[in-house]
Amino acid sequence: MSLQRNKIHPHKYSLWIAMGSITMMFIGFTSAYVVKRAQANWFTFQLPFIFWISTAVILTSSATIQMAVKQFRNRNMQRYKQLITLTAILGVAFAVCQWIGFKQMTDMGLPLSGPASVSFIYVIVSVHLLHVLGGVVALLIMFGRAFRTRVRTYSAVPIEVAATYWHFVDGLWIYLLIFLSIAR
Amino acid sequence: MSNEATLHSQEVIHGAHAHDHGHDDHEHHHEGGFISKYVFSLDHKTIAKQFLITGIIWAIIGAFFSVLFRLQLGFPDATFPWLESILGHWAKGGRITPEAYYALVTMHGTILVFFVLTAGLSGTFSNLLIPLQVGARDMASPLMNCMSYWAFFLASVVMMTSLFVQTGPASGGWTAYPPLSALGDASIGSKIGMDLWLISMALFVVSQLLGGLNYISTVLNMRTKGMTMTKMPLTIWSFFFTAVLGVLSFPVLLSGFILLLFDRHAGTSFYLSDLFVAGKALPNEGGSAILYQHLFWFLGHPEVYIIILPAMGMVSEILAVNSRKPIFGYLAMVGSMFAIVILAFLVWAHHMFVTGLNPFLGAFFVLLTLLIAVPSAIKVFNWLTTIWKGNLRFTPGMLFAIGFVSTFISGGLTGIWLGNSSIDIHLHDTYFVIAHFHIVMGVSAFFGTFAGVYHWFPKMFGRYLNSTLAYIHFWITLIGAYLIFWPMHYEGMAGMPRRYYDYSSWESFKQFTDLNHFISIVVIVVFAAQLLFVLNFFYSIFKGRKVTTTNPWGATTLEWTTPINPGHGNWIGEIPEVYRWPYDYSKNGKDFVPQTVPLSPDEEKEGH
Numbered sequence: 001m002s003l004q005r006n007k008i009h010p011h012k013y014s015l016w017i018a019m020g021s022i023t024m025m026f027i028g029f030t031s032a033y034v035v036k037r038a039q040a041n042w043f044t045f046q047l048p049f050i051f052w053i054s055t056a057v058i059l060t061s062s063a064t065i066q067m068a069v070k071q072f073r074n075r076n077m078q079r080y081k082q083l084i085t086l087t088a089i090l091g092v093a094f095a096v097c098q099w100i101g102f103k104q105m106t107d108m109g110l111p112l113s114g115p116a117s118v119s120f121i122y123v124i125v126s127v128h129l130l131h132v133l134g135g136v137v138a139l140l141i142m143f144g145r146a147f148r149t150r151v152r153t154y155s156a157v158p159i160e161v162a163a164t165y166w167h168f169v170d171g172l173w174i175y176l177l178i179f180l181s182i183a184r
Numbered sequence: 185m186s187n188e189a190t191l192h193s194q195e196v197i198h199g200a201h202a203h204d205h206g207h208d209d210h211e212h213h214h215e216g217g218f219i220s221k222y223v224f225s226l227d228h229k230t231i232a233k234q235f236l237i238t239g240i241i242w243a244i245i246g247a248f249f250s251v252l253f254r255l256q257l258g259f260p261d262a263t264f265p266w267l268e269s270i271l272g273h274w275a276k277g278g279r280i281t282p283e284a285y286y287a288l289v290t291m292h293g294t295i296l297v298f299f300v301l302t303a304g305l306s307g308t309f310s311n312l313l314i315p316l317q318v319g320a321r322d323m324a325s326p327l328m329n330c331m332s333y334w335a336f337f338l339a340s341v342v343m344m345t346s347l348f349v350q351t352g353p354a355s356g357g358w359t360a361y362p363p364l365s366a367l368g369d370a371s372i373g374s375k376i377g378m379d380l381w382l383i384s385m386a387l388f389v390v391s392q393l394l395g396g397l398n399y400i401s402t403v404l405n406m407r408t409k410g411m412t413m414t415k416m417p418l419t420i421w422s423f424f425f426t427a428v429l430g431v432l433s434f435p436v437l438l439s440g441f442i443l444l445l446f447d448r449h450a451g452t453s454f455y456l457s458d459l460f461v462a463g464k465a466l467p468n469e470g471g472s473a474i475l476y477q478h479l480f481w482f483l484g485h486p487e488v489y490i491i492i493l494p495a496m497g498m499v500s501e502i503l504a505v506n507s508r509k510p511i512f513g514y515l516a517m518v519g520s521m522f523a524i525v526i527l528a529f530l531v532w533a534h535h536m537f538v539t540g541l542n543p544f545l546g547a548f549f550v551l552l553t554l555l556i557a558v559p560s561a562i563k564v565f566n567w568l569t570t571i572w573k574g575n576l577r578f579t580p581g582m583l584f585a586i587g588f589v590s591t592f593i594s595g596g597l598t599g600i601w602l603g604n605s606s607i608d609i610h611l612h613d614t615y616f617v618i619a620h621f622h623i624v625m626g627v628s629a630f631f632g633t634f635a636g637v638y639h640w641f642p643k644m645f646g647r648y649l650n651s652t653l654a655y656i657h658f659w660i661t662l663i664g665a666y667l668i669f670w671p672m673h674y675e676g677m678a679g680m681p682r683r684y685y686d687y688s689s690w691e692s693f694k695q696f697t698d699l700n701h702f703i704s705i706v707v708i709v710v711f712a713a714q715l716l717f718v719l720n721f722f723y724s725i726f727k728g729r730k731v732t733t734t735n736p737w738g739a740t741t742l743e744w745t746t747p748i749n750p751g752h753g754n755w756i757g758e759i760p761e762v763y764r765w766p767y768d769y770s771k772n773g774k775d776f777v778p779q780t781v782p783l784s785p786d787e788e789k790e791g792h
Contacts, residue, residue, distance in 0.1 A: 010324035014401040017431055021393055025435030028482070032443065032475055036454070041470050113451030116470050120454075123446055127439075 015161050019168045022131060026172060029124050030179055036116050037183060043115035044184045047177075048104040051125075054097035055177060058132070061090035062170045065139075065163045072159050081146050084139050084159075087166070091136040098129050121180065128176060132169050138162050224334070226326035227752040231333050232312035233644060236637070238340060239304020240718060246295035249288045251711050256280045258704025260686045274352070282685045286355035287373055289683065291347065293358030294381070298388055299343070301491040301629045303336050306430075309494055309636050310399045310423040312644065316743035317417050319408025319760060321753045324401035328394050335391035339384045346380035354381035357683070359484065362455035362476050366447045369461045379448070382441050389434045389441075396434075399427035408742070410762035414518075415779065417741050417766040418511060421518050422497020425525045426490050433486040433529070440479030447471070474539050481532035488625050489528045492592075493521060495632020496563060499585040501766075502639050503567055505739045506582035507574025508775060510767035513566040520559030527556050537605040538612045546605040553603035560596055564589065575770070579737070580654035581639030587662045588631035594666075595624025598673065613683070616676025619669045627665040634661075634717070641721075642736050646749045647728030653720040657713050664710035671699050740778045741766045 036042070068083035102122060105111075110118045142162055225231060252271075255264060256279070263278035274284035311329065315322055323329045346353040355373025356365040360381065368375045403424045407416070443454040447468075455476045456468035504511040511517065533541055533549040541549075567589045576582065598620040601607050611617060634657075641649050680693050687693040687700065735744035742762070746754050760780040764787075768777040772786070 008405065010401050010405040013405050014324060014328070014397045017397050017400050018393070021397070021431045021435050024432050025439050028436035028439035028479055029443075032439065032454070032479060035475055035478060036472060039470075039472055043470075112446075113453075116452070116454055119446065119450075119452035123442060123452075127442065 009157050011157060011161055012164070015164055019165070022168075022172070026124070026128070026176065029120070029127070030176075030183075033120050033124070033179075034183065036120070041115075043117045045108075045110060045118065047121070047180060048101040048108075050097050050101045050104065051177060054094050054101070055174065057090055057094045057097060058170045058173055061087045061094065062167050064090065065166045069156065069159055069163045073156055075154075077146060080159075081143065084143055084146075088136050088139040088143070091132055091139070094132055095129055095136075098125055101125070117184075124176060124180070128169070128173055131172070135162070135166050135169055138165065224330060226322070226330050228311045228315050228322050228326065228329060229644070229750065229752075229754075231329055232308050234333050235303060235307030235311060235336070236644075238337065239300050239308060240721065242295050242299040242304065242340065243714070244718060246292050246300060247711055247714060249292040249295070251707055252280060253285055253288045253292070254704040254707040256285055256685070257687070258701045258707075260688045283352060283355065283372055285685050286357075286371075286683075287352045287377070290355045290357055290373070291353050294343070294354070294385075296626065297358060297487065297491070298385070299336075299340065301626070301633070302430075302487070303388070303391065305491065305629060305633050305636075306423060306426050306494045307333070307336065307395060308633075309419070309498060309640070310395070310427065312640060313419055313743065314399055314402050314423055315406070316643070316746065316750075316754060317420050317741050317766075318403060318406060319411055319742050319762065320402060320406035321755070321759070323398045324406055325398055329398050332391050332394035332398065335387050335394060339387035339391060342380050342384035342387065346377045346384065349376050349380065351375040351377055353377040359477075359480055360444070361480075362444060362447060362473050363459055366444060366455055367459070367461055367466075368448070379445075382445055382448075386438060386441060389438045392430050392434050396427040396431040399423055400431065403427075408759045408762060411779075414515070415762055415765050417497075418500040418514070418517055419494075419497040421521060422493045422500075425521050426493045429486045429490050429493070429525055429528060433483040433490075436479055437483035440476055440483075443479070444476065474536070477536050477539060478532070481535045482529075484535065485532040486528040488621070489524055491625055491629045492632075493524070495588060495629045495636075496521070498632050498636040498639070499567065499588045500570075501741070502581050502585040502635050503570050503589075504767050504769060505639075505737050506577045506579055506585070507571045508577070508738075508769045509570055509574040510769055510771075511566065512569040512572075513562070514765065514767065516562055517566055520562040523559040524556065527552060527559070531556065534603055534605075534608075537608045543605065550603060550605050554600065556603075557596070557600060560592075564593055564596075579638065580649065580651055580658060581635045583655070583658045584631045584635035584638060587658065588628050588635060590662070591623050591628045591631060591665065595620060595622075595628060599624060610679070611676060613681055614676035615672040615680045615682055618682050619672035619676060622672075623665070623669050627669070631661075634658075637721070639737070640743075641724070641728075642731045642748075643743055643746075645725050645728070646731050647724055648731065648736075649724045649728060650720050653716055657717045657720070660713035661710060664706050664713065667706045668703050668710065671703060675699065735778075738776050740768055740776050742779060745778065745780055 064083050065087045068080050068087060071077075071080040071083060102125070105118065105121065112119055112122045139162060142159060145158070220226075222230065225234075252267070255262075255267070264275075265278040267275035267280060268278050271280070271284060274281055274287075280288070311323075314320075343353075351372040353373065354360065354365070354377045355371065356378070360378070364370050365374055365378055368378070403416070403420055407413075443452075446452040447455050451467075453468040453471035455473050456466065456471040457473075459466040459468060500511055500517060531549060531553045533545065534553045537546055537549075571586070598616070602611055602617060602620055638649055638654060641647070675693075675696050678692070678696070680687065680696060684690075688697060731748050734746070734748055737744070742760060745760050747756065762779045763782045764777065764779055766779050768779075769775070771777055772784075
């Protein structure tokens with residue numbers, strides 16, 4: 001055991017590779033965006049303001065999940081359950097904000113089938129949203145596990161994996177928002 | 185042991201059944217029912233067999249499709265009434281229709297590239313060999329591994345379904361270039377068949393990612409004590425690099441497919457612009473079809489290395505074992521694989537020299553493409569020096585490994601032609617390209633697979649394949665492959681384009697009528713030889729000669745320290761420790777020294 005102490009847990013390792021993989025997918029999207037933008041007839045418009053609110057929401061949720069990890073380590077299970085529930089709710093709130101953003105764009109006369117610069121926003125934002133919702137599902141599973149009585153897990157690895165992933169989709173959104181704001 | 189400690193260290197089980205989980209840490213014998221043992225198995229060895237058998241089934245289908253379209257190419261005027269009885273209106277009057285021809289060509293490419301040589305090859309051997317050769321009880325996440333296979337299975341079901349829909353499967357080429365693939369009205373092969381193709385490929389990407397994550401994680405984290413990275417067999421290095429390539433490039437392909445799906449169904453115009461279909465102008469404006477090609481080939485090029493690297497790794501191992509000599513230039517082998525991985529990401533535009541790519545940019549891609557010749561040549565040199573003056577044992581696995589080196593050289597050399605953007609203007613989309621990639625990627629990767637199957641079949645099933653059938657299989661395949669693809673170089677240099685349905689209507693290609701005739705006949709013979717292998721494979725699983733010793737080839741690697749038919753968990757008792765690199769053959773008067781043997785005092789003095 002003592003030899004293995006400083007070794008990273010294989011599941012955490014897998015997560016890091018998975019995050020690299022997801023990053024590559026968004027690099028694919030954003031490179032396509034850059035290539036397309038360099039071509040003629042690029043249409044520019046303002047991003048809906050609500051995307052900034054959703055940013056605040058997801059940043060808050062990153063803070064709550066980090067607190068949840070801390071509570072789990074302290075075996076403060078009541079607070080832990082509350083915090084992961086809160087995080088999941090914030091995740092859903094983020095999804096609602098993005099959805100409202102799509103509505104606003106459609107109402108502004110910028111539907112999905114509009115110019116490519118508009119379509120890109122819909123596609124990139126919704127693929128990112130799917131990843132956030134995947135995180136919500138993971139949190140629901142964690143929540144269910146916290147109520148198990150027969151098998152009790154003292155390993156912080158699952159919640160740490162979930163938290164790392166959550167910070168990742170958070171960071172990914174901030175990257176996307178900055179990218180989409182600058183490369184208009 | 186260490187890995188289980190890491191995995192389960194903090195899980196505490198309360199209640200009456202606490203011991204269920206505790207005591208099997210050493211042997212991991214989950215004596216489950218049929219379903220958990222053979223169907224949704226978590227054992228990497230069973231999953232490997234599932235990948236292999238699914239791959240074999242796909243290979244038969246994919247190869248049979250090539251026989252069908254070779255009939256059309258070799259005998260454009262003949263009719264084969266039996267074709268109508270199996271293909272119905274797709275072969276009216278016994279002649280394959282143009283639509284069916286394109287569908288067959290497309291599916292042949294898709295099936296062979298993705299389902300056979302990606303899933304069937306690296307899926308099988310990464311799963312089988314990574315835990316066995318690094319000394320792990322199973323993958324980092326056996327559940328994800330199982331999901332990887334079943335995602336592949338689902339992808340297979342969807343792809344298989346697409347063969348039977350009324351408008352036929354996708355038929356716009358395995359690359360699925362828009363606008364043809366994006367517009368359902370453009371061809372019948374772009375209707376529901378194309379959607380099923382995209383869904384199937386998305387599932388396939390998921391399968392590859394789940395598998396790849398596991399392979400990387402296992403190689404980096406689950407090695408047994410003493411197994412440092414530089415003591416790993418080259419097979420493991422190759423699977424590791426393959427997984428890295430897949431994990432980084434498949435997501436980009438997926439993003440390309442997602443945009444294509446939106447173009448097909450949501451009215452977006454990522455790839456579409458200024459199009460007329462059936463005399464009507466489409467509303468799509470401002471898209472770029474070339475964008476898809478960039479996204480596609482960013483995967484597409486690494487994909488050819490995803491196919492060939494595992495074959496390279498297995499060939500390195502099999503050549504060393506059967507030459508009774510250490511591999512020549514171990515670190516150079518690892519280094520050249522690493523160089524190939526890096527370069528693989530930097531050469532995608534060489535598939536696009538004639539798309540109007542800026543010639544100045546093209547020059548860089550020419551340079552980077554030709555640079556790949558350096559690591560490839562290092563590898564070839566090392567294989568040849570490994571068998572040089574070796575004590576060669578011509579087992580079937582060894583023959584196929586040597587065959588691999590042969591086809592890799594002859595197919596690789598033509599890559600130098602095609603990598604030049606100016607020569608490519610003439611050769612692009614001709615039979616020269618077909619000849620090049622079939623020899624260097626198709627045939628070579630198949631040779632690597634066959635070498636692997638013949639070599640590790642005893643580990644998989646505890647029995648040998650029949651050698652006589654294996655030798656017949658080898659010679660027909662080797663000679664046949666050259667007879668099929670060598671002449672295609674001449675056709676390509678004469679300008680004969682690929683993907684055409686009937687060359688007899690072109691005056692300039694009438695000179696090749698007899699050659700095409702000849703190629704098609706050889707195709708049928710080679711296909712029959714592959715069926716012989718399939719027969720051998722399934723017969724030997726049940727009736728093959730039994731393996732009587734744990735280490736039939738006298739190899740040094742860890743998989744041969746397991747029992748003849750290892751259970752789930754691979755080793756009974758402790759996982760062996762590793763003290764030396766895997767290529768101690770003919771050393772200090774000993775035929776071979778397994779990795780588990782501690783260094784002798786003399787060796788320690790030499791400074792290992």
